[in-house]
Amino acid sequence: MPMVTKNPEQQQQHIGFRTNHKRCAPAVRSGEMRSRRRESSLPKQPSANTALGILIVFSCIIFGLLLPLTPFNYTANAVPSAIMTSSSSSSKLASPSFSSSPSFPFTCSGIRSSSSRLFNRYNLNKKNQKNYDGFSWGRRRRRRKTNLAINSGAEDSLPSGSVTSKAQQRGSSSLSRFVGVPMQPLDPVFGLNEAFAADSNHALKLNLGVGAYRTEELQPYVLNVVKEAERRIVVERSDINKEYLPIDGLPEFRKAAAEVLWGREAWKDPRIAVIQSISGTGSLRLGAEFFTRFMPGKSIFISNPTWANHRNIFEDASMKVEEYRYWDPSSKSLDISGMLEDLRSAPEGSIILLHACAHNPTGVDPTPHQWRQVADIVRKNNLFPFFDIAYQGFVSGDLDKDAYVPRLFKDMDIELVAAQSFAKNLGLYSERIGTLQFFLADGETASRVQSQCKRIGRAIYSNPPAHGARVVAEVLGDEQLRHEWEREIKTMASRILEVRSALSKCLNDLAPDRDWGYITEQKGMFTYTGLTEKQVAYLRNHYHIYMMKSGRISMAGLPISKAEYLAKAILDVINNV
Secondary structure (H helix, E strand, O other): OOOOOOOHHHHHHHHHHHHOOOOOOOOOOHHHHHHHHHHHHOOOOOOHHHHHHHHHHHHHHHHHHHHHHOOOEOOOOHHHHHHOOOOOOOOOOOOOOOEOOOOOOOOOOOOOHHHHHHHHHHHOOHHHHHHHOOOOOOOOHHHHHHHHHHHOOOHHHOOOOOHHHHHHHHOEOOEOOOOOOOOOOOOOOHHHHHHHHHOOOOOOOEEOOOOOOEOOOOOEOOOHHHHHHHHHHHHHOOOOOOOOOOOOOOHHHHHHHHHHHHOOOHHHOOOEEEEEEEHHHHHHHHHHHHHHHHOOOOOEEEEEOOOHHHHHHHHHOOOOEEEEEOEEOOOOEEOHHHHHHHHHHOOOOOEEEEEOOOOOOOOOOOOHHHHHHHHHHHHHOOOEEEEEEOOOOOOOOOHHHHOHHHHHHHHOOOOEEEEEEOOOOOOOHHHOEEEEEEEOOOHHHHHHHHHHHHHHHHHHOOOOOOHHHHHHHHHHHOHHHHHHHHHHHHHHHHHHHHHHHHHHHHHHHHOOOOOOOHHHHOOOOEEEOOOOHHHHHHHHHHHOEEOOOOOEEEHHHOOHHHHHHHHHHHHHHHHHO
């Protein structure tokens, strides 16, 4: 291949290109190479910029090491409060607060990011550094803008689940973790009491909602036997103390309660287990918890209608609640055919809640013959009856007559459980005194069931209250007081019967063409009027008469002197609303 000869000018350019670029081939002239070797072997002189950088680094290190030894005091706890300003008070980030002694008037406002990191390292623990991090100088602009948005009230502009939710998780002083809890409506009964108390028309207003006995003057009634029993307990007895009761209650009370429900000498029957509990409601809940553990998956059937709290009690115990027919609105009486049909179709082993007497809210009870029909179905289909007996004595004024139904089932050797309350028949509403009583096939099973109920009660309320139990035991343990109590029960039951008769007479006088017989046929404390919610609201707004939305009225809350006023109001809403 022929050699291409370059002219001197081109050759000089080519050599210059090689000598002016380090990545090219070595220079042609050996003199240049020797000169470069000599220069590389000589020590380099530091430039002015390098010296300045070294000086700054050493200054920062010395400052960081000496800073903890100075009297300078950094209030670490003040950083979150100063920085995390509320959105309503400031739109800018606040500066950290420092405090220093007069002997060290030094400020940190001019320190750059390198000294700031040293400051954090030597003077903040990890927790405070976590809170302080993100607000220190020299952080990224994105973090600054986010924090600025929080403090300026611009949370809506941030994506959901970002900084705002993290701040809530850490626990903000202005926002509770329970902010999403919904407001529960007022209780149907006690909410009605609050509305009645707020009504300023004292001359006309009537409270027919709460199921508590009242005198003709609408005053709460404390039984004379209760006053005497309390006097004896406080004044005469020296053995009374404030120690815990046994988990299953005061033995003297349990014995007396069993005799009220089952009759004299019932305490000697080993098949009966008695556990003192928190009145009727607590006894029902104790039974529900027992069913949840030892009859899992079984449904409980309640009457339609029933006491408003029944469904709450059993559903809160995770039981499935179903209904059986009970009330016939057309005749305002018991739908016995529907009730028996629903009981027959109930699955085997289901629990049936039955009102032993004075059905709440209807005041309609089956006849003795009808109760025998119910008992036959319960035994044939292997159902388990659960009696709610809260008004013993208020139907007939006789404790034994009003206990007819559970004793009938016991005589038929049908296993059962009963929730018993002394709130109504002894007027011990606030003492919360009652029992849960089982009648079972044998004494050994009864003992095991009682032990499990004690275990459940221990976890819920630990020990039952003592005062009400002592009052009941004192009344029932003394024959004179017991007879006096039975007379007072008859007095209360008689007044309710008189109120029923007075209201029925007033309605018959005002509208003789209508049938008002259901008012006197219904029993116990309540009358089920059959009024609609709209009519009930009209009575409340125009007549200041307060009753349950279902139309149930408590006859104990009606004085005979106002029976005519109530009768006219009922007739008005029936004809015009």
